[in-house]
Amino acid sequence: MLESPRRTEPREPAITRQHVTNPSPIDADEPWMRGLHADTGYLLYRLGLRSGQLFNTFLQESGLRLRHYAVLRFLAGSDGALQRELSTRLGYDPSAIVGLVDDLEKLGFAERRPSPDDRRSRIVVLTTEGRAFLRDTDEAGLRVTNDLLGPLDPAEREALHGLLLRIAGDGLG
Amino acid sequence: MLESPRRTEPREPAITRQHVTNPSPIDADEPWMRGLHADTGYLLYRLGLRSGQLFNTFLQESGLRLRHYAVLRFLAGSDGALQRELSTRLGYDPSAIVGLVDDLEKLGFAERRPSPDDRRSRIVVLTTEGRAFLRDTDEAGLRVTNDLLGPLDPAEREALHGLLLRIAGDGLG
């Protein structure tokens, strides 16, 4: 086993505000690209990054980030969720959820309510304002997707969506 | 425009070592999921995250991170690249490249060589050890991809890869 280059655990922060140094266009025909993007997994990672960037750029107008959006989206489909639930389902650390919900509460998009059965837990619910906000930003999401999927025709987009759903649907989450 | 919740620019660090709190399996049939994963862009982001996680888990045995891998991969297809080139093509800050190449050099996977034409630039080249390492980790990459693309049959994987390449190939980079 090799020594860690910087004596630390691997980590991979990804999305940045504007990405000052923007990656130049990816050209699949270039020789280095064949190697770099030969693997679907890595390709997926790279595109996920780009998608997140675009999403964040749109979201940034509202002062929220992708993580907030994920929480809101989750809440929208589950009227009321324990923070613990948000943590496990979304894959964020419990301590991260605290800040996220704090932010959403400050903006009036969500509320913490006491749980009737368990006084330790708080139930996080979406406010009507939060729901309205979500509706608005969904349009932004559509624009992003449109940007991202530029070169694909509708049928191909549908196919891609289906395939991605298949992948997501499996045990990997 | 709303006020930023934490008076800071949006950012979205993504990949973590093991992701202690691992997202539970995504089930497209659940009500909240329909909303959350309805959008292809967001779905792509989420899947990219997961792919990166898996990749990093494999890479972590060697003490490297995805970024190092990206650099190595680039070098493998371009025998010799200026750091500036790495920066623009990979989308990392020039100052980040310095540390990355430092690490790779320390591990003996890459070398800095003086450029004949321009004494400012250094040419970064892959060593034979670096190439060997890359070959080894490529297997890991294959395993990752295999994990990730579990529910898809070969034809579907091919289709997905093609679609993703189309997206990557366009001007978005």
Place this chain on the structure above:
DNA sequence: AGCAATAATTGTTAACGTCAATAGTTGTTG
């Protein structure tokens, strides 16, 4: 009643991206 387990939270630490500044070098142009 006592003790392990759990939910939310706080605090600490280390890493990371961003930006500004610097040193060395090249190209340009007045």
Place this chain on the structure above:
DNA sequence: CAACAACTATTGACGTTAACAATTATTGCT
């Protein structure tokens, strides 16, 4: 050809962030 603008790699400082440990309050078990 000399002065100056542009560029490469690098360093340093700053603020933000994620990850982890520890804490508090509460519940369940036995």
